[in-house]
Amino acid sequence: MWQEQKQMSTSPFDCAVCGAGVYGNNSDIRMCLPCKSFFRRYTLLPANTLKCSRNGTCDIEATRRYFSSSVPPCRACRFHKCLSVSMNENSVRPRSSSTPPFNMVDKVLLKTSLFNEKSVPSTKQIDNENLMFTRPRCSSDVSVWQHQTDLSKTRDYFMN
Amino acid sequence: MWQEQKQMSTSPFDCAVCGAGVYGNNSDIRMCLPCKSFFRRYTLLPANTLKCSRNGTCDIEATRRYFSSSVPPCRACRFHKCLSVSMNENSVRPRSSSTPPFNMVDKVLLKTSLFNEKSVPSTKQIDNENLMFTRPRCSSDVSVWQHQTDLSKTRDYFMN
DNA sequence: CAAACAGGTCACGAGGTCAG
DNA sequence: CTGACCTCGTGACCTGTTTG
Numbered sequence: 053m054w055q056e057q058k059q060m061s062t063s064p065f066d067c068a069v070c071g072a073g074v075y076g077n078n079s080d081i082r083m084c085l086p087c088k089s090f091f092r093r094y095t096l097l098p099a100n101t102l103k104c105s106r107n108g109t110c111d112i113e114a115t116r117r118y119f120s121s122s123v124p125p126c127r128a129c130r131f132h133k134c135l136s137v138s139m140n141e142n143s144v145r146p147r148s149s150s151t152p153p154f155n156m157v158d159k160v161l162l163k164t165s166l167f168n169e170k171s172v173p174s175t176k177q178i179d180n181e182n183l184m185f186t187r188p189r190c191s192s193d194v195s196v197w198q199h200q201t202d203l204s205k206t207r208d209y210f211m212n
Numbered sequence: 213m214w215q216e217q218k219q220m221s222t223s224p225f226d227c228a229v230c231g232a233g234v235y236g237n238n239s240d241i242r243m244c245l246p247c248k249s250f251f252r253r254y255t256l257l258p259a260n261t262l263k264c265s266r267n268g269t270c271d272i273e274a275t276r277r278y279f280s281s282s283v284p285p286c287r288a289c290r291f292h293k294c295l296s297v298s299m300n301e302n303s304v305r306p307r308s309s310s311t312p313p314f315n316m317v318d319k320v321l322l323k324t325s326l327f328n329e330k331s332v333p334s335t336k337q338i339d340n341e342n343l344m345f346t347r348p349r350c351s352s353d354v355s356v357w358q359h360q361t362d363l364s365k366t367r368d369y370f371m372n
Numbered sequence: 373c374a375a376a377c378a379g380g381t382c383a384c385g386a387g388g389t390c391a392g
Numbered sequence: 393c394t395g396a397c398c399t400c401g402t403g404a405c406c407t408g409t410t411t412g
Binding site: 084085086089090093117118125127 | 394395
């Protein structure tokens with residue numbers, strides 16, 4: 053399975069929805085990131101929220117998308133196209149339900165001497181302690197240096 | 213599918229945690245590599261960091277793992293399952309007798325508040341001036357870049 | 373020395389965010 | 393509203409150590 057994923061990610065393919073050329077995989081269906089994001093947003097809406105003014109005949113392709121064309125995109129048809137290529141609400145899964153754990157470690161580290169206001173260049177506020185962090189690079193490799201944007205949300209969610 | 217794992221053994225077995233078919237042994241408990249890695253990551257956390265939103269009733273099996281299902285895995289239950297099959301922090305052993313693992317050092321330092329600039333245990337290179345890691349950015353950036361490149365190519369193709 | 377296996381690494385794709 | 397860019401957890405692969 054993993055090998056299969058790696059192979060697919062090295063070759064381009066066309067988004068099943070809009071036809072844009074893409075590298076990488078999104079969901080099990082070959083979609084570009086914009087279409088994946090689009091579907092993620094609209095699958096949460098009640099059914100039939102979106103209406104097409106042209107009886108569902110709109111041509112959904114890369115050139116008709118939001119930033120690609122002066123022609124306004126039809127969200128109803130784009131969403132319908134997503135459904136027609138087997139996207140469904142199960143394709144959009146919630147974030148893992150348990151605690152993002154490294155935040156805990158970071159929180160402890162924040163209170164140690166290494167991380168203080170003087171030694172840490174600041175661009176973002178972390179919490180009410182007013183510690184600031186530089187924008188991290190890849191979080192997966194920086195457990196000590198985790199981005200803290202969601203810390204308060206995480207705390208509310210898990211630490212009450 | 214998971215029989216593709218490289219580790220050799222005389223016979224396959226099922227991972228004690230997730231049930232995936234595996235060759236080879238990891239630790240003294242028969243675990244697949246993903247579950248071993250999972251436990252290695254999470255065993256350094258403070259107790260009760262992970263919380264299950266379903267009262268610990270999640271079914272941890274191969275089909276519920278991250279890349280295998282649209283259902284997000286519950287880390288709390290997966291970790292609990294690891295513990296229930298007798299994994300413990302001693303299962304995460306030092307790489308050698310002379311070099312304690314990064315995780316263990318961190319854990320001790322965290323608990324003893326000895327973490328300071330002189331005792332940073334990470335094997336990763338840190339520029340103490342900027343406190344920036346030297347590794348490249350997330351791969352998702354690459355994917356996005358590739359997507360953009362290809363999208364513009366596609367756009368050119370359609371709009372010529 | 374080769375095999376097994378330990379922890380470390382990082383590409384990947386998931387959902388989230390927010391400037392435009 | 394969109395989509396480029398972000399953080400995040402995962403697991404296949406890497407590299408070095410231990411073992412027979």
